Amino acid sequence: MKLSTKGRFAITAMMDIAIHERSGPVTLIGISERQGISMSYLEQMFAKLRKGGLVEGIRGPGGGYRLARRPERISVADIIDALGDTMNLTRLKQHQDEAEEEPPLTEVLWQEFDQQLHDFLDGITLDQFANHPEVLKVMGKPDVRQFRPRHHFIFDSAA
Secondary structure (H helix, E strand, C coil), X not given: CCCCHHHXXXXXXXXXXXXXXXXXXXXXXXXXXXXXXXXXXXHHHHHHHHHCCCEEEECCCCCEEEECCCHHHCEHHHHHHHHCCCCCHHHHCCCCCCCCCCCCHXXXXXXXXXXXXXXXXXXXXXXXXXXXXXXXXXXXXXCHHHHCCCXXXXXXXXX
């Protein structure tokens, strides 16, 4: 099974937003620079992701994109579906005659496999994927803001 380049880039871009949106909307330029994805490609993908209800655009200074839903409510399958991208392995099927009414047995097998794969990816959330230890290692050191203590203590140097 091979996921399309469009699907891989969309998942990567969505992970980038999930990781970086803590400090505000994420720009396409920022995603492009961090992930090495061209701006024109990102613009095309984000039009579909926005239409699919996965991201929201924020206009104006300091604008960019943010997730339209919490990352634990966005699955990898949701991202692929929003693009209209398919993991459809039936393209490997043999050509069938026009008169043939029933699909070949291998096509039925691939269709079932496609559904199993979709169900599997539907069980992986953006939050799980973005917070995977290996992903965090690749993305760099964890964001220190998430580890900032909630209580600030003032130490008196005279004490």
